[in-house]
Amino acid sequence: MPTRHPRSVPDVLDAVIIGAGVVGAACAYYAGRSGLSVAVVDRGPVAGGTTGAGEGNLLVSDKEAGPELALALLSTRLWRELAATLPPEIEYEPKGGLVVAADETALTALRAFAQGQRTAGTEVREIAADALGDLEPHLAPGLAGGFHYPQDAQVQPAAAAARLLRASGARVRLGEEVTALLTGPDGAIRGVRTTQGELHAPAVVNATGTWGGHLAALAGAPLPVLPRRGFVLVTEPLPRLVRHKVYAADYIADVASGSAALQSSAVVEGTPAGPVLIGATRERVGFDRTLSTEALRRLAAQAVALFPALAEVRAIRAYHGFRPYLPDHLPAIGPDPRVPGLHHACGHEGAGIGLAPATGLLVAGALNGERPALDLEPFRPDRFEKPAGPDRSDRSAGPDHSGPAGGDAR
Structure with missing residues (x-):
């Protein structure tokens, strides 16, 4: 398990990642490798949500040709690279x-x-x-x-999430609930408020899995997870x-x-x-x-x-x-044009473990302002918004969740 860091952190981080499941861990891993200073915040333990209940499937076989398959093929290559560098307890098995x-x-x-x-x-x-x-x-x-399909494989998902977090160098803050997103006068992200205080950063990554809609609603950017x-x-x-x-x-x-x-x-x-x-x-x-x-x-x-x-x-x-x-069975990945500084990495349904490395790589690239390895257009977080018009009464406001943000992501 990753080491829990003291509550003291630099005044300003490069990014705060909310969610310590495998997707959040992959975001932290690739962001850390690129030289960014990040903190990972979760109200529970590492892999305490969907990740910990997953089988560890890394599948290309169930994905039709299109953006999700492209994401899976990129992740397949990345998982092989990770298996060569992470400890064997992630149980990577290219069984097909x-x-x-x-x-x-x-x-x-x-x-x-x-x-x-x-x-x-x-x-x-x-x-x-x-x-x-x-x-x-x-x-x-x-x-x-x-x-x-020889490219299909498997990992132990909770172990993979823990090892990615440990290798990321991120400051991991567990048992800490995010209660609000901080914004400046221009509406841009400035960090998060948690039950333990504030973390300041110009970017926040929503990797909260099934709670992705709740976190998006806190930011005023509906996402129907x-x-x-x-x-x-x-x-x-x-x-x-x-x-x-x-x-x-x-x-x-x-x-x-x-x-x-x-x-x-x-x-x-x-x-x-x-x-x-x-x-x-x-x-x-x-x-x-x-x-x-x-x-x-x-x-x-x-x-x-x-x-x-x-x-x-x-x-x-x-x-x-x-x-x-998410209704179109594609995750939300990348910057949200409605809220400057807000990035999403959620909505992967049952494929999050398999798609985590590619998602993390794309998010890290976006945080660094780099050209993405894949076209992010199909994964735009605002794609569920209706065009502007006289009647906006049925605009999605995300799921009606009763719990707090800061959960896990598969």
Whole structure:
């Protein structure tokens, strides 16, 4: 875990990053490497929110050609670089992904999806039905085929966040709630007020995950971030039953869906420690933490359909978290033109762990006034604003959150 620094800090920092999840940690890491002086503030512990409830997925396989895939491909390269420099306890494992199709209709759709990804630079190859067993010997028979994505990988998300923070050199202030953003007479950011005092900086980064809308509202810059709940099942430790990240084609549709109803499509993967992780469900129920037996039942049934041997395996626990959802399924990254000095790094939904390094690199570049490595236009924080007109009554004001800012970001 990063060292907690004394409350005394320089009078003026270069930036204050709010949120000590993996996205905030990546922002701090790349900002620190570029020579900026930053503080990271969080009302809870490191990885105390969505990051700590994540599986650690680093996926390109579920992203169609477009801005999010470009972000994922950049992050894939950065995660490989980080794995070579950060300690082994981040458990970086380039295991690859396998997406399978139950029938020819699904296989045809996957083929078209993969072709678009291939054109964008993704490594992917089609696997015939009779060759699936070479990659996954315990996979259910009768599948029509699949696609192998060697760039898919995994990390231990909480460990990764902690190690990124430690390597960043940032001043980490935990258990400290941000209560207000400080601005000057011109409306530009001048720092933050917390329960422990004030931090002065010309830039503030909103890396608060599911609380990104609340923090944006404090700044007067609405951002419609909503929590999207998801459950994960964990089995007893096993010999390596599942070699890759394995999921059925309908998982891709679930990721892209905007439905608030319960959706489930099992993603099954082994871990170095032995347990098999089974995700993922999606539903918008606010911050309701009630255990959903229906969600767990669906996950178990879908996992057994992919790997029949799991029918005899015990599930020893389940956990859940909340993904920071934005309506167009793209994160908000970069400077907010409505509030000079305010930057966003939130709204990654279930892809924040995978997209964290690219997000951190882009935010650090923006803080330094550099030309971005990717086009930031699709990720503009103000893209949900309606054009100016006589009727602004339904303009989004962000989610109705009852808690304070300073949370975690997946």
